[in-house]
Amino acid sequence: MSSSPAATGTAEETKTLVNDFSIEVATVNGSGSQTANSVLMRTIFQMGVPVSGKNLFPSNIAGLPTWFQIRANAKGYVARKHDVDLMICMNPETAKEDVAKLKPGALVIYDEPLKLNELRSDLVWYPVPFQKLVTASCPEPKLHKLVKNMIYVGVAGQSLGLDMAETKKAITKQLKGKAKAIEINQAAVEAGFQWSAENMPAQDRLRIVRDNKTTGQIIIDGNAACALGAMFAGVQVLAWYPITPASSLSESLIDYAEKHRRDASGKLTFAHVQMEDELASAGAVLGAGWAGVRSMTTTSGPGISLMSEFIGLGYFTEIPGVFFNVARTGPSTGLPTRTMQGDVEICAKCSHGDTFHINLYPGNMEECFDFSYQAFDLAERYQTPVFVVTDLDLGMQNWASQPFKYPEGTFDRGKVLDQQALETIKDWGRYKDVDGDGIPYRTLPGTPGGKGAYFTRGSGHNAMAQYSEKPEDYKNLVDRLRRKIEGAKAHVPKPIVDDTGSKRGIFAFGSSDPAVKEARDRMREEAGRETTYLRLRALPFTAEVDAFVDGMDVVYVVEQNRDAQMAALLKEFYPQHATKFRSVLHYNGMALDAQTIIDQIAAFEK
Amino acid sequence: MTTAAPSAPVNKLGLTKQDYVGSKSTLCAGCGHDSITAQLINAAFETSLEAHMVGKYSGIGCSSKTPAYFFNQAWGFNSVHGRMPAVATGASLANRKLVNIGISGDGDSMSIGIGQLVHMIRRNVPIIYIIEDNGVYGLTKGQFSATADLGSVLKHGSVNELPPIDPCTLALELGCGFVARSFSGDPKQMNAILKAAMAFNGTCIIDIISPCVTFNNHDNSTKSYKNAKDHDFPLHELGFVQYSELENVEIPAGEAKVVTFPDGSKVTFRALREDHDPTDRFGTMKLLHEGLEKGEFLTGLLYVNTQKPTIHDTTHIVDTPLVHLRQEDLKPGPDVLRACMEELT
Numbered sequence: 039m040s041s042s043p044a045a046t047g048t049a050e051e052t053k054t055l056v057n058d059f060s061i062e063v064a065t066v067n068g069s070g071s072q073t074a075n076s077v078l079m080r081t082i083f084q085m086g087v088p089v090s091g092k093n094l095f096p097s098n099i100a101g102l103p104t105w106f107q108i109r110a111n112a113k114g115y116v117a118r119k120h121d122v123d124l125m126i127c128m129n130p131e132t133a134k135e136d137v138a139k140l141k142p143g144a145l146v147i148y149d150e151p152l153k154l155n156e157l158r159s160d161l162v163w164y165p166v167p168f169q170k171l172v173t174a175s176c177p178e179p180k181l182h183k184l185v186k187n188m189i190y191v192g193v194a195g196q197s198l199g200l201d202m203a204e205t206k207k208a209i210t211k212q213l214k215g216k217a218k219a220i221e222i223n224q225a226a227v228e229a230g231f232q233w234s235a236e237n238m239p240a241q242d243r244l245r246i247v248r249d250n251k252t253t254g255q256i257i258i259d260g261n262a263a264c265a266l267g268a269m270f271a272g273v274q275v276l277a278w279y280p281i282t283p284a285s286s287l288s289e290s291l292i293d294y295a296e297k298h299r300r301d302a303s304g305k306l307t308f309a310h311v312q313m314e315d316e317l318a319s320a321g322a323v324l325g326a327g328w329a330g331v332r333s334m335t336t337t338s339g340p341g342i343s344l345m346s347e348f349i350g351l352g353y354f355t356e357i358p359g360v361f362f363n364v365a366r367t368g369p370s371t372g373l374p375t376r377t378m379q380g381d382v383e384i385c386a387k388c389s390h391g392d393t394f395h396i397n398l399y400p401g402n403m404e405e406c407f408d409f410s411y412q413a414f415d416l417a418e419r420y421q422t423p424v425f426v427v428t429d430l431d432l433g434m435q436n437w438a439s440q441p442f443k444y445p446e447g448t449f450d451r452g453k454v455l456d457q458q459a460l461e462t463i464k465d466w467g468r469y470k471d472v473d474g475d476g477i478p479y480r481t482l483p484g485t486p487g488g489k490g491a492y493f494t495r496g497s498g499h500n501a502m503a504q505y506s507e508k509p510e511d512y513k514n515l516v517d518r519l520r521r522k523i524e525g526a527k528a529h530v531p532k533p534i535v536d537d538t539g540s541k542r543g544i545f546a547f548g549s550s551d552p553a554v555k556e557a558r559d560r561m562r563e564e565a566g567r568e569t570t571y572l573r574l575r576a577l578p579f580t581a582e583v584d585a586f587v588d589g590m591d592v593v594y595v596v597e598q599n600r601d602a603q604m605a606a607l608l609k610e611f612y613p614q615h616a617t618k619f620r621s622v623l624h625y626n627g628m629a630l631d632a633q634t635i636i637d638q639i640a641a642f643e644k
Numbered sequence: 645m646t647t648a649a650p651s652a653p654v655n656k657l658g659l660t661k662q663d664y665v666g667s668k669s670t671l672c673a674g675c676g677h678d679s680i681t682a683q684l685i686n687a688a689f690e691t692s693l694e695a696h697m698v699g700k701y702s703g704i705g706c707s708s709k710t711p712a713y714f715f716n717q718a719w720g721f722n723s724v725h726g727r728m729p730a731v732a733t734g735a736s737l738a739n740r741k742l743v744n745i746g747i748s749g750d751g752d753s754m755s756i757g758i759g760q761l762v763h764m765i766r767r768n769v770p771i772i773y774i775i776e777d778n779g780v781y782g783l784t785k786g787q788f789s790a791t792a793d794l795g796s797v798l799k800h801g802s803v804n805e806l807p808p809i810d811p812c813t814l815a816l817e818l819g820c821g822f823v824a825r826s827f828s829g830d831p832k833q834m835n836a837i838l839k840a841a842m843a844f845n846g847t848c849i850i851d852i853i854s855p856c857v858t859f860n861n862h863d864n865s866t867k868s869y870k871n872a873k874d875h876d877f878p879l880h881e882l883g884f885v886q887y888s889e890l891e892n893v894e895i896p897a898g899e900a901k902v903v904t905f906p907d908g909s910k911v912t913f914r915a916l917r918e919d920h921d922p923t924d925r926f927g928t929m930k931l932l933h934e935g936l937e938k939g940e941f942l943t944g945l946l947y948v949n950t951q952k953p954t955i956h957d958t959t960h961i962v963d964t965p966l967v968h969l970r971q972e973d974l975k976p977g978p979d980v981l982r983a984c985m986e987e988l989t
Contacts, residue, residue: 256988266984272974274966275737277730294984298976305962307973309737311955314763318730321723321760325734328721329699329742330967332974333734347724441985444978449971482967483699483719484739491696493712493720505712 052143052243057087057112059123059244061194064136066129068100070184073212073223075106076436078191080208081200082110083257083438086249090116090552091436092629097282097374103132110246116437117553120633123244124198126190127154128168137161145243147193164238166193166230175229176222185226192230197238198246202231256441260406260432263442264362265290267410269299269308270445273360274331276310277322279341282374283430284364287336316341320348323359323423327352328494330454330482332414334360339368339381342388349423350389351496353519356469356478358417358452361385362410362426364433367627376627377430379548382603385425386577392516396526397425397577401534401551403439405575406432409531415450420526421480429598431549431629453479457487468492468503469515476522523578530576533583540568543590544639547574547604549629550596556632561639569594574604579611587612594639596622598630656692656888664689666713671706676828676854676869677776681713683831684745687838688715691886699735699742701728703757706783706856707749707776718745726757729764732771733955739965740956743842744771751781754790754809765818765847767955772841772848775811776828778856779867786859793939797864810936812946815849816929821949822848823928825941827876828855829869836882836911837945843886843909846954853941872941879920879931879944883912903948911945922948 061078065071072093079091089110096102109119121141127133127148134157137146142160155163172186173179195205205227213219264287268276273295278288288310295308313319319335326333337345342363352359365381367373372380385397396416398409410426417424460466460481466489469478478501481490492503499515500506546554551573561567572586587593587608593615595605602621609616622638624630652660664685669678688695698718702708704725711720723731732744753761753775764771779792788796791811792804815823822844824837834852841848853872855861861868883900885893887908895902900912903923913922921927928947935942962969 254989256985258988266981270975270981272969272971274969274974275734277734298980299974301962301973303962306960307962307966307969309959309961309966311733311737311767311959313730313733314759317727318733318760318763321727321730322734322737324723325701325721325731325736326738327734328731329735329738331738333738348727351724441989442981444981449975481719482739483735483742484697484965484967486696488696488717491717491719493722495720495722496724497722 054242054245055123056245056247057110057249059110060119060121061108061124061126062122062136063106063126063190064129064132065104065106065187066131067095067098067102067104069187071104071106071128071187074187074191075108076212077188077205077208078194079108079436080211080257081195081205082108082246083252083255084204084208085201085246086252087112087246088114088116088251088438090438092118092431093435094628095375103129112249112251114251115552115556115632117556118629118631120631124194126194127152128187128190145241147190162241162243164197166190166233171229171233172226175225178222181222185222188223188226189230192227192232193234193238195227196231196234197241198244200246201248202227252438254441255438257436257438258403259286259434259436260400260403260428261287261364261434262290263403263406263439264410264426264428264433265294266442267407268334268360268414269294271411271414272332272449273334273414274308275322275326275333276308276335277313277319277326277333278310278336279313279316279319281316281338281341283366283434284336284338284341284362287362287364287433316344317348320345320361323361324348324352324357327357327359327417328483332418334362336362336364338364338366339384340371342381342384346384346389349395350391350393352423353389353393353395354496355494356421356480357423358421359423360413360417360426361423363428365427365429373627375430377549377598377629378625378627379429379550379598380603380625381427382597382599383606385427386607394520394523394578395423395425396420396523396530397427398531399427399547399575400432401548401573401575403437404442407442408445409575411445412531416526416529418452419450419529420477420522421452422523427548429549453477455479455481455490457485457489460485460487460489466490467501469499470501471518475525476518477525527578527580530578530580532580533575533586534573535582535586536571538568538570540570541589541591542567542569543586543593544569544571544596545574545586545593545604545608546571546596550598553630553632553635554596557635560632561636577607587615587618590618592620593618594620594622594642596635598624600625655689657694659689659692661685661689663717664695664715666716669713670709672858674857675706676778676856677707677710678713679828679831680774680776680834680852680854681710683834683838684714687835687842691839691842693743693842697741697743699732699744701732701735701744701746703728703748703752705749705752705781707747708752710747710776711745726752726755727760729757729760729769729773733764733767733769736769736771736955737959737961737966739967740961741965744769746771746773748773748775750775750777750779750789750791754811758809762814762818765815765820765849767958768821768846768952769955770845770847772838772850775849775851776854777811777851777867778854778860779865780856780860782856782859793866796866799859799862810932811849811851813929813932813936816925816932816947819952820849820947821846821952822945823947824848824850824945825852825943826850827853827872827941827943829873830876830878830943833878833882833943836884839884839886840882840905840909840911840945843884843905843907844950845906846952866939875939875941877917877935877940877942879915879917879942879946880922881914881916882945883914885910885912903950906950911948913945922946925949
């Protein structure tokens with residue numbers, strides 16, 4: 039049985055943590071652990087306790103180590119937690135390292151033959167005979183490997199006080215009603231629960247107690263949320279190429295659209311093509327946008343690099359298209375299954391020459407949905423490629439969220455002239471700035487009447503879309519393009535500002551938000567230090583950003599990359615305030631945690 | 645006494661040939677590409693093509709400039725090097741009624757663009773894809789392209805030691821449903837091929853030997869006017885009868901092979917080489933390979949198959965062009981969102 043160092047531990051190591059702790063499960067990928075982990079997370083969620091789950095998986099199909107981190111937190115802090123309170127060791131390959139990193143007093147459930155308890159004397163050990171239990175509970179030997187992981191759900195569930203009725207519901211949900219699979223998995227959970235009740239010493243260190251904080255919420259990943267946004271935005275052409283971590287965005291969209299985007303005859307109002315590469319995806323997005331439909335692609339950093347020539351063409355010839363970048367750790371192939379905010383600059387200024395693009399940075403699931411919807415309006419209104427930039431943490435992890443609100447209103451299709459409109463216009467020119475907002479009027483191929491045809495070219499052109507190398511034509515064009523994109527300030531999502539009166543500002547965006555919120559609370563509670571917080575939601579920077587930067591004494595720019603890419607943009611656009619910016623940087627592939635922010639700000643303020 | 649100038653002939657749409665022209669060509673005088681442009685204009689005028697339904701696409705290079713020189717009333721898109729197929733694919737999905745004409749060159753199509761070309765063929769995107777083939781990069785002043793024949797000599801003396809890629813055998817290998825080769829010095833054959841292509845629904849690959857008068861027209865070039873003329877072997881005399889003309893034209897039975905296109909138009913093949921059947925893919929491949937071995941340009945509508953599903957079939961999209969769908973066709977209602985949310989609780 040387990041040694042019991044807890045009896046001699048410090049007060050910090052022995053106090054009961056109710057609805058506020060983290061679990062890490064170390065498994066081998068391809069072993070069915072994803073289902074077990076989702077069931078564990080979902081059970082806590084269904085018990086009304088805010089919870090987040092982060093899957094740390096390798097770039098591999100089966101056989102390599104994988105970890106799943108679950109954090110329950112009554113206050114709703116859903117960022118990664120720095121320390122692990124309960125470790126579940128199922129992978130012999132990593133078990134030694136997994137327990138070596140734990141802080142004293144942590145609980146460890148492990149596969150008995152691993153004999154981990156000999157490694158440290160300051161942890162609380164719970165050996166479990168997983169093989170014996172799975173053999174007894176599951177009659178089919180070939181399923182043992184997959185079902186073994188469900189045993190720990192029962193063991194941990196019993197120990198933490200989880201409601202097994204909720205676990206049962208979670209299994210049914212997770213396995214989408216497949217009766218046989220549900221039965222086998224349910225039996226494994228019960229076997230683990232039973233064994234734990236009879237054999238495992240009770241612990242009062244970690245407890246889940248029913249709460250009501252998740253009532254009415256959904257669990258979704260950012261890629262599915264973006265996919266839904268695009269579907270309701272009426273996307274008509276999806277041209278994509280598989281890449282981690284963006285593939286599931288396109289796949290979700292295809293799944294949703296095949297259900298909900300058919301006409302009365304059963305045919306699709308949405309075309310999707312898996313192209314031969316990212317270059318072709320970007321080309322098809324532009325071709326479709328040029329011909330007048332709502333088009334999009336999904337990719338990650340390497341794909342953005344490949345697409346950049348076409349994106350420059352789209353900017354220069356003024357063609358709408360939505361480019362979803364679910365960012366991963368770069369450069370090059372980098373860490374394909376790890377997260378990073380490493381594409382801030384490439385997405386802001388994608389392609390050679392002078393460019394600047396509209397970028398949307400959702401920071402939660404509702405914004406993934408809303409901004410994906412809005413991106414199509416913005417792309418068509420401003421006739422330009424628009425980026426929706428998320429990252430692996432938002433895109434592929436499961437998040438609790440309020441259900442999405444239906445996007446009411448009418449699509450903004452921008453300035454498009456049809457035959458009737460063309461007849462009333464005497465000297466239409468594709469790139470004439472008629473309204474003074476930098477946005478010209480466009481026509482669509484196939485418009486009858488003999489008017490409105492024009493020639494789109496990536497080479498120099500004048501207001502009439504004719505080839506031109508004249509210095510004044512070029513300058514007029516690129517100056518207008520800049521004016522046009524600056525005009526988008528009026529329509530992009532404004533930042534969220536929590537102004538506490540403090541002149542110490544935190545500036546962050548995207549997936550950093552949960553860690554920033556937690557860090558701010560803790561800095562206030564533990565050190566009495568208040569901050570004002572601006573969460574950026576789009577480029578170009580709007581008036582609210584101007585005011586924030588202007589009003590702060592110091593601005594901590596929190597971002598998940600090495601080179602302080604967002605801070606570089608801020609320094610470029612606010613050179614007069616360049617000395618205010620201090621970078622809080624995190625870039626090891628893991629999701630950002632609050633402690634990192636607190637430590638780095640504390641170091642600045644020493 | 646003055647006589648009124650005879651008014652220019654008009655086609656079924658009431659348009660004159662002048663209505664199909666474009667801007668003035670800026671290519672070198674005598675460029676083969678201009679002859680191709682001229683036949684596009686003729687074929688479109690003669691078959692009463694609705695120019696506003698045409699999307700003209702190109703990549704980068706001399707050939708890619710030419711969409712500006714025909715059909716002023718069509719929409720043009722000069723995109724990036726070798727990647728016009730993707731642009732045309734997107735446009736064709738957006739509006740399945742568009743008549744797509746892609747003008748490329750041997751540099752644009754057989755090097756950077758070869759990946760996009762093969763996948764466009766594989767998806768059977770409806771497009772008339774013309775490769776204006778001169779074996780040389782003109783716009784960058786005379787480097788070899790990937791269709792340059794083995795042993796071909798550049799103006800300044802360098803010899804091509806790499807084997808050429810042949811667009812037609814490549815297209816056949818990929819199952820393209822319309823594969824043709826012609827010579828810019830044979831306007832009649834080009835005219836018939838282009839008319840047939842305009843009636844076809846699917847990818848048409850048309851390789852047209854189009855000599856570069858500036859960089860590749862010397863005696864040691866295999867793609868000079870003289871060499872092309874000497875080695876041009878038409879497989880058949882080609883005839884095209886548009887569906888609307890069927891009543892007025894008699895096709896004598898037995899003399900020619902006739903292939904009927906989906907729109908009802910008929911293409912007649914009066915064989916000059918008895919061993920060629922334009923509906924026999926493997927036979928055509930064999931014939932072409934043998935011709936290439938002997939240094940012959942076998943020309944004509946080499947292969948035709950009107951039965952292949954297009955990208956519009958394989959994407960299972962609605963019959964109405966997607967671009968004509970309205971918000972109520974595209975935006976699911978609140979009940980759909982509610983149901984989606986329900987599944988996620």
